[in-house]
Amino acid sequence: MPVVVSYQGEPGAFSSQAALQAFPDCELLPCATFEDALAAVSEGKARYGMIPIDNSIAGRVADIHHLLPRSGLHIVGEHFLPIRFHLMGVKGATLATIQTVQSHIHALGQCRKIIRKLGLKAQVAADTAGSARQVAEAGDLTRAAIAPHIAAEVYGLDILMEDIEDEKHNTTRFVILSKYPEFARQGGGTxxxxxxxxxxxxxxxxxxxxxxxxxxxxxxxxxxxxxxxxxxxxxxxxxxxxxxxxxxxxxxxxxxxxxxxxxxxxxxxxxxxxxxxxxxxxxx
Structure with missing residues (x-):
């Protein structure tokens, strides 16, 4: 049976990308909150959890430092994911039609320059992929989302601008969590x-x-x-x-x-x- 990996967000989220890169044949378990993703590991619903902890632009991910110690879980690995954000809207939307843009607060913060340049009103949402889904469901030419490339494919959106992050070094570090400790072997590398x-x-x-x-x-x-x-x-x-x-x-x-x-x-x-x-x- 495939390894189950929990993450916070919806299909197409950056966390799901990180999980698939670390565990190519895994079964993904999307969760509404970080607490839910951690609980899935604690309760045995998932073997591992893929949780973002730091971003090279936005800094540490809020609440994770509080949640990790209390979860009772163990860090068994790390994964770095270079982040590439894309501006997307429904079929027929253009840079001239969009007025608002929604995404996770970190994504909005990492794309401030283009949001200001286009004169868009930023709206905070729970996560990037969820924003793409909401924009697709609304079918509104004035709404756009900032999300990963794969989210446009999953939810049938058009990409209006690619690679809109403020800094090209934009990278998120994830930690891989397990219910059981898996200490690395001494002398096995860094x-x-x-x-x-x-x-x-x-x-x-x-x-x-x-x-x-x-x-x-x-x-x-x-x-x-x-x-x-x-x-x-x-x-x-x-x-x-x-x-x-x-x-x-x-x-x-x-x-x-x-x-x-x-x-x-x-x-x-x-x-x-x-x-x-x-x-x-x-x-x-």
């Missing part, structure tokens, strides 16, 4: 370790906690903070580092981090995606 931690309430605790990474030569590729339960006095940190916890340098760094932290948890140890080395090709 490895990424993702963890969360909360430092003790001591002077210079964060500085001291992170010192072990510097002294042990560990490359930290990501460090972000987010509030815990709405409390200004409680901050959790989300961190990506290169290396395997069984490697002596990273083991020493994590020991030092643990000493200065009131909580620390590894979310995943997984192979680095080839995109990190510049080997991935843009998706259309």
């Amino acid at each position: 490895t990424v370790t993702t963890l969360i931690f909360q430092v003790r309430n001591l002077p210079a605790a964060l500085y001291k906690a992170l010192g072990g990474f510097a002294t042990n030569g560990i490359n930290m590729t990501k460090l972000e903070s987010y509030m815990v339960d709405g409390r200004f006095s409680a901050t959790m940190f989300y961190c990506d580092v290169e290396g395997h916890p069984e490697d002596a340098p990273l083991r020493r760094a994590l020991d030092e981090l643990s000493y200065f932290s009131k909580e620390m948890r590894i979310l995943g140890v997984y192979p680095a995606h080839p995109f990190r080395e510049g080997m991935a090709e843009p998706a259309q």
Whole structure:
């Protein structure tokens, strides 16, 4: 039986593209929300979840840093998807007829220049592919959507402009989630370790906690903070580092981090995606 992969969005969404690239023969399980996509993995409806976590233009995807630790799921892989946005409308629509454009808030934010140039009114929708479906169902020549190329094919829309993203480096990083941990093999190539931690309430605790990474030569590729339960006095940190916890340098760094932290948890140890080395090709 094919592997089932859950994602947030509708058929034709970027997340579905990422899932098919990572698991070419998978069965896709579209979900209305990120919570639903995570729950599908927790409840065994899906083997994996494909969840966007960062974008090179818009930054981190809202709520994911809160949802991931609480989900109890494990990161078992990552996938980078170069993003190409297209402006689309119903048959007969042109740049002269459209007045409004709808898409996911991140998509709108990543295509600000063309929206302003065309004088369109932006409308926030749940996701990109869903916007394409809604425009197709409305049959209104004044409405357009920003969505992936495949969404135009799925919903029978005409592409009015291609590659309208503000920056050509536009790329989204996804994490692949599983109910069960699948730690990468030590020595099997470049490895990424993702963890969360909360430092003790001591002077210079964060500085001291992170010192072990510097002294042990560990490359930290990501460090972000987010509030815990709405409390200004409680901050959790989300961190990506290169290396395997069984490697002596990273083991020493994590020991030092643990000493200065009131909580620390590894979310995943997984192979680095080839995109990190510049080997991935843009998706259309």
